[in-house]
Amino acid sequence: MPAVRVQKHEAEKVKNLLKKLNLYDGKRRPRREETTVLLPVISSPELRKLGFEVVDVELPFRPERQIYKNLEDILAEKLTREELAYLGRYDIIGDIAIVQIPEELEHKLEEIINALLIVHPFLKVIVKRGFHKGDFRVRDYEIIWGERRLTTIHKENGVKIKVDLGRVFFNPRMKGERYRLAQLVQDGERILLMFAGVLPYALVIARFKNVEITAIELNEDAVKLGLENVELNRNKLKGKIKVIHGDVFEVVPKLGTFDRVISPTPKGVDALGLALNKAEKWVHYYDFVHEDKFDEFKRRIEEECQRLGKRCEVRIKKISDYKPHVYKVCADIRLI
Ligand SMILES: C[S@@+](CC[C@H](N)C(=O)[O-])C[C@H]1O[C@@H](n2cnc3c(N)ncnc32)[C@H](O)[C@@H]1O
Numbered sequence: 001m002p003a004v005r006v007q008k009h010e011a012e013k014v015k016n017l018l019k020k021l022n023l024y025d026g027k028r029r030p031r032r033e034e035t036t037v038l039l040p041v042i043s044s045p046e047l048r049k050l051g052f053e054v055v056d057v058e059l060p061f062r063p064e065r066q067i068y069k070n071l072e073d074i075l076a077e078k079l080t081r082e083e084l085a086y087l088g089r090y091d092i093i094g095d096i097a098i099v100q101i102p103e104e105l106e107h108k109l110e111e112i113i114n115a116l117l118i119v120h121p122f123l124k125v126i127v128k129r130g131f132h133k134g135d136f137r138v139r140d141y142e143i144i145w146g147e148r149r150l151t152t153i154h155k156e157n158g159v160k161i162k163v164d165l166g167r168v169f170f171n172p173r174m175k176g177e178r179y180r181l182a183q184l185v186q187d188g189e190r191i192l193l194m195f196a197g198v199l200p201y202a203l204v205i206a207r208f209k210n211v212e213i214t215a216i217e218l219n220e221d222a223v224k225l226g227l228e229n230v231e232l233n234r235n236k237l238k239g240k241i242k243v244i245h246g247d248v249f250e251v252v253p254k255l256g257t258f259d260r261v262i263s264p265t266p267k268g269v270d271a272l273g274l275a276l277n278k279a280e281k282w283v284h285y286y287d288f289v290h291e292d293k294f295d296e297f298k299r300r301i302e303e304e305c306q307r308l309g310k311r312c313e314v315r316i317k318k319i320s321d322y323k324p325h326v327y328k329v330c331a332d333i334r335l336i
Helices: 008-020 067-075 081-086 103-119 172-184 200-208 220-232 248-254 272-278 291-307
Strands: 002-007 036-040 053-056 091-093 096-099 125-133 138-146 151-156 159-164 190-193 212-217 240-245 258-263 279-290 312-323 326-335
Touching: 002 008, 008 036, 067 103, 081 103, 091 172, 096 103, 103 138, 151 172, 159 200, 159 220, 172 200, 172 312, 190 200, 200 212, 200 220, 200 240, 212 220, 212 248, 220 240, 248 272, 258 272, 272 279, 272 291, 279 291, 279 312, 291 312, 291 326
Parallel strands: 096 125, 190 212, 190 258, 212 240, 258 279
Antiparallel strands: 002 036, 002 053, 091 096, 125 138, 151 159, 279 326, 312 326
């Protein structure tokens, strides 16, 4: 993505100028070099006309704005402390806000909706979040304000992701994790993505790296949306994505091996042996693990590697809270 290289002592002045010209890309962070600074910019022929040195470089995206605090501030006047505590974290997917409204807060629904609309004036739909259900891990949603739809286009890590929340799984909170994986991947890799959903991992990795990804997904709606998403991002992707509609446990055994296998495993499914079997160098295996059982999880991976005649180094990374004392984790497994 484009950036302009400027001398350190000029960086602040140039940044202000770029902001004035609407050419500065505030979503990414600048990077300091020895004597210069790389300032993220929006692609425009104007930059070269202005005499800037434009380079193509990956500057990391800033973390999501701390928007929740603003909502809390607005609601502090309308809700009691106890009521505020009931309001969990909320998500924004495209122009849809997803909130958790426990019974204790039902009587304050209008205040919560109004506050959300102040903080996020672009919203078109607000939904109440239910639970994930079935093999496809689709959530239940109840539309409580706005247009009667659950489809939207979400933007993350420089890609557009079309979702239909009534038919497919999608978790915007994994944005940072997808960026992390994209940075670990090297150009030229062949990657197997199991349980691919609407392809958020595949799109973000292919956005940054010239790789060949084979993605497997069982939910036909997710496969259709995934293929639409590849088209939607066609001119941004450095890598190639091939999608196979089918059951991971039937399709994968028939495939060859890959440099890297990624398994955003659905809750309650065990695909560890399969993932390890098909990987030559790396596996990223997601699971839900109690804080007392991290060592046990690591041992299980090492034993499974041994069973397959492989040696491995395992690092368990906490990704998010799942419920008290239980975390969603990613095992980064290096095969040696
Ligand atoms: C936890 S979601 C992850 C989806 C996607 N990777 C993401 O992060 O948005 C798990 C996905 O696996 C799919 N799935 C469940 N069982 C499957 C199976 N046996 N074979 C292929 N896909 C499956 C579900 O439909 C769902 O899209």
